[in-house]
Amino acid sequence: MSFDELYSEIFMEIYDHPHNFGTIESADLKSEDSNPLCGDKINIYIKIDENRRITDVKFTGKGCAISMVSASMLTDKIKGMRIEEVLAIKPEEVIELLKVPVGSTRVKCALLPLAVIRKATGINP
Amino acid sequence: MSDIWESIRNDFPILNRRFNGNRLIYLDNAATTQIPEYVLDGLMEFYKNSNANVHRGVYALSEEATDRYEKARETVRSFIGANRPEEILFVRGSTEGLNLIASSLGKYLFNGKKGGIITTIMEHHSNIVPWQFLQESGAELIFADIHDDGTLDYSFLDMIDENTKIVTVTGTSNVLGVIPDIKKIARKVHDAGAYLVVDGAQLVPHKEVNVNDLECDFLVFSGHKMVAPTGIGVVWGKYDLLEKIPPYMGGGDMIKEVHKYNATWNDLPQKFEAGTTNIAGAIALEKAIQYLKKIGMNKIEEREHTLTKMGMEIFDRMKNVTLYGPHENRASLFSFNIGRAHAHDVASIFDSLGIAIRAGHHCAQPLMERYNVTAMARASLYFYNSEEDVAMIEKGIEKVKQVFRT
Numbered sequence: 001m002s003f004d005e006l007y008s009e010i011f012m013e014i015y016d017h018p019h020n021f022g023t024i025e026s027a028d029l030k031s032e033d034s035n036p037l038c039g040d041k042i043n044i045y046i047k048i049d050e051n052r053r054i055t056d057v058k059f060t061g062k063g064c065a066i067s068m069v070s071a072s073m074l075t076d077k078i079k080g081m082r083i084e085e086v087l088a089i090k091p092e093e094v095i096e097l098l099k100v101p102v103g104s105t106r107v108k109c110a111l112l113p114l115a116v117i118r119k120a121t122g123i124n125p
Numbered sequence: 126m127s128d129i130w131e132s133i134r135n136d137f138p139i140l141n142r143r144f145n146g147n148r149l150i151y152l153d154n155a156a157t158t159q160i161p162e163y164v165l166d167g168l169m170e171f172y173k174n175s176n177a178n179v180h181r182g183v184y185a186l187s188e189e190a191t192d193r194y195e196k197a198r199e200t201v202r203s204f205i206g207a208n209r210p211e212e213i214l215f216v217r218g219s220t221e222g223l224n225l226i227a228s229s230l231g232k233y234l235f236n237g238k239k240g241g242i243i244t245t246i247m248e249h250h251s252n253i254v255p256w257q258f259l260q261e262s263g264a265e266l267i268f269a270d271i272h273d274d275g276t277l278d279y280s281f282l283d284m285i286d287e288n289t290k291i292v293t294v295t296g297t298s299n300v301l302g303v304i305p306d307i308k309k310i311a312r313k314v315h316d317a318g319a320y321l322v323v324d325g326a327q328l329v330p331h332k333e334v335n336v337n338d339l340e341c342d343f344l345v346f347s348g349h350k351m352v353a354p355t356g357i358g359v360v361w362g363k364y365d366l367l368e369k370i371p372p373y374m375g376g377g378d379m380i381k382e383v384h385k386y387n388a389t390w391n392d393l394p395q396k397f398e399a400g401t402t403n404i405a406g407a408i409a410l411e412k413a414i415q416y417l418k419k420i421g422m423n424k425i426e427e428r429e430h431t432l433t434k435m436g437m438e439i440f441d442r443m444k445n446v447t448l449y450g451p452h453e454n455r456a457s458l459f460s461f462n463i464g465r466a467h468a469h470d471v472a473s474i475f476d477s478l479g480i481a482i483r484a485g486h487h488c489a490q491p492l493m494e495r496y497n498v499t500a501m502a503r504a505s506l507y508f509y510n511s512e513e514d515v516a517m518i519e520k521g522i523e524k525v526k527q528v529f530r531t
Contacts (some may be wrong), residue, residue, distance in 0.1 A: 007474065007528045038469045038485050039499025062499065064467035109469060 006100045014070065015065045020070035022058045031120035035112050037105075040067045044075075044116045052083045059116075064109050068100060070119075071113035073097050083121050089114065130428060133420065134509050136161035147479025150270050150514045154481055155327060155505035157349045161414075164352055167412035171405050176372040179404055194404050197411035198394070201359055204414045205344065206335030209364050211393035215402050218358035219326040220251040223293075224344030225360055225397065226322055227255035230291065230343075234320075235262040235362070235485065241289035245277060245305075246267040246495050247298045250488040252324045264290070271495065272373050275450040276299035282313045289319045295326030295514050296344075300449035300487045300501065302458045304328070311340035320366070327348055329457060330507070331429060333422040336361055338453060348406065353413035357406030360397070367393050374399040425508045429457040432515050439519045445531055449501060459503035460487070464524060464531030468500035469519060474528060475502070475521040482521070 004123045024030075027045035034041040035078050040063030047056040061068065074094060078086050094114050095102060129149040134140055137159045141151045148474055151159060195210070202210045214369065216222045234240060242256050242264045256266055271279030275298070292314045297304050307323055314321040322343040328334060329344075330351035336344055343366075348357040362370075372379055372390055376399035380388040390396045417425065440448040445464045463471055472484035484492045484502045493499060504518050525531075 006459075007470070012528060012530075038467070039493070040469075041499070063467040066470070076212075103473070106469065106473065 005104070008100070011065065011100060014072050016071045018068055020058045020072065020075035021060065023060055024056060026056050029068055029120040029122075033112065034118045035063070035067070035108055036113065037108060039066060040064060040109060040112055042067065042071055042113055042116045044113070044120045046117075046120055054078055054081055054083070054086065057117075059118055060070050061115065063112070064106075066098070066106050066109040067112050069100060070110045072093060074113045078117065086117060086121055100108065127354050130508070130511065134207050136163065136273070137418075137509055140164060144475065144479050150478075150480040152504040152506065152510065152514065152516045152518070153481045153483050154507035154510070155350070155503065157355065158330065158352050158507050158508070160352055160354060161416055162356075163416050164409050164412040167458070168354065168405055168409040171408040172285070173382075176405070178455065181472040190404060194407055197407040200411040200414050204418070205359075205361060206337055207331065207361055208337070210362055214360040214362070214367075214394050214397045215407050216358050216360055216397075218346075218347040218349065219249075219324060219345045222358055222360040223251050223324060224234075224255045225373040226343050226345070226362070227259060229373050229397075230320065230322075230366075231256075231259040231262060231264065233261055233370040234290045235264050237263070237428055238395070239263040239265070239288075240266050241267055241288050241291065242265045242291045243269060243281060243285065243289060244293045244498060245281075245295065246446045247271055247275070247277070247301055247303065247489065247492050248295055249299055249324065249326070250490070252293055252322075256291075268491070271295075271301075271303070275303045276451070277303060277305045277311065277363065279306075282310065282449065285313050285317045285319065285327065287317060289314070289317050290321060291320050293322035293324070296323045296325040296334075296339075297331070297456045298450070298489075298492075298505065299327050299458070300460045300489050300492055301448055302455035304454060304456055307339045307341060315340070325456070327458075332418075332426045342366055348413060351413055352416060354406055357410045359410075364393065369399070372396050376400045392439040395413050395461060420508065428508045429506060432510055432512070433457045435512060436504070436506070436518060437513045439515070439522070443519070443522055445526070449496060458503060459509070459518070460501040460503040462498060462501055463525045464529060464530040465524050466531060470529070471502040474525045478517065478524060480504075480517050480519055480521050515525040 024045035028048050029046040032043040042061035045058045049055050059071045092110050139159050139207045148239035175189050175193055177187040179191040181193045189334050198210045198213045202215045245266050257494050270278045272278050273497045311321050320342040323341040325344045325346040329346035344361045346359055349355040378395050379391050381391050384484040447462045472482050482504045
């Protein structure tokens with residue numbers, strides 16, 4: 001894994017200013033999960049319309065740069081998607097989204113946000 | 126002096142490995158230590174020449190394997206100053222050892238009776254969870270606290286009374302590097318008629334230990350934290366006590382007679398060694414002890430003290446870095462956090478420099494809660510680490526601070 005790629009300026013910029021960070025009071029779907037390995041914890045709040053299309057999504061949490069950046073990018077990606085489309089997102093797509101090589105141990109950090117989103121939408125990861 | 130330690134490094138082939146173009150700087154010794162060629166050769170030699178199952182065979186090869194296995198037991202006995210070789214039980218490691226003690230001593234003490242078990246907030250999960258199992262049998266689990274600097278708050282000694290059955294404490298904290306005063310605890314425990322268990326996983330590899338001096342009733346430790354392979358560890362218990370408590374696992378070798386609905390137990394130590402044990406592991410542990418003794422446990426302790434002092438100077442200098450644990454009288458490990466950076470990011474950035482450190486809760490979640498953190502990064506040393514290795518901790522911290530602008 002190349003360090004300069006993993007902790008690039010762009011990556012750290014997202015970590016410093018994550019998109020969609022916060023809560024939604026009147027969320028239709030919400031969930032939380034943690035990664036026992038490192039204690040990362042993520043809460044997801046989703047608002048959907050009558051067509052089960054995501055109109056808004058926010059997250060809160062505490063964790064490493066990889067999990068936080070993944071949550072930022074993934075919440076960006078799913079906004080406007082239908083629940084069924086969200087459930088079809090594959091783990092590989094999340095890793096691809098991050099655009100950085102993630103080592104085998106840290107993959108769990110990268111995939112935690114996806115797991116929480118799936119949990120919120122009613123499907124276990 | 127430094128020449129000795131330089132040549133010692135050559136005993137460990139793995140220290141020549143390179144990662145991402147960097148020399149491996151192995152600072153995860155509290156998790157597992159590296160193995161010198163002397164021990165690896167010993168392990169291989171046993172398999173090449175003397176491998177057979179022990180105790181049951183009547184042929185010469187099995188007798189030789191048995192003799193070597195029992196000689197390894199004697200080497201361990203002498204290493205920790207135990208009175209009798211039967212007091213040495215070979216197990217997989219400290220975790221299995223603590224489970225054995227909790228199960229067998231628990232059955233003996235809590236058979237329908239209530240009583241207290243005191244442990245500490247800084248214990249490894251392996252010295253918490255096995256005792257939790259006994260809550261079903263009437264045990265009440267009580268946690269001794271620590272001071273903010275990590276040192277044990279000895280006021281728990283006043284809680285020890287006739288209701289207390291067991292006190293179990295680490296010989297050295299795997300997170301804080303705190304070295305509790307076992308003797309001081311032992312006297313109070315024994316005055317109350319209770320038993321003292323010591324988790325020696327982080328103690329025995331680093332300094333000379335004599336169980337009679339420690340005055341505890343049980344001690345456990347793991348081979349793989351003292352230059353032996355994984356899968357071999359030791360329980361030491363007082364002979365009379367091991368005689369009284371029931372066996373842990375049932376199976377071959379631990380029995381005297383088996384009938385359809387009952388069985389009688391073999392003598393010590395076989396009573397606690399059901400099934401085929403890690404025979405070659407015991408031989409390798411003997412080799413590891415020989416290797417450590419050749420250097421000298423006092424020399425090892427001195428060497429680690431020097432390296433630890435060097436490390437402390439780095440942490441004293443660093444701003445915005447939280448080091449957990451006491452300043453004085455600490456073992457050779459450093460658990461820390463750097464500003465806002467998550468410990469896993471810290472470990473990844475150290476890794477990019479070839480430095481292997483650990484990050485996470487270190488199997489001590491109650492302690493993480495006590496400090497209100499989810500994770501810590503930890504650099505832990507052994508005698509084969511060099512001054513350059515320790516200096517790299519500073520390089521790692523600087524790089525983290527640069528990336529996280531903290």
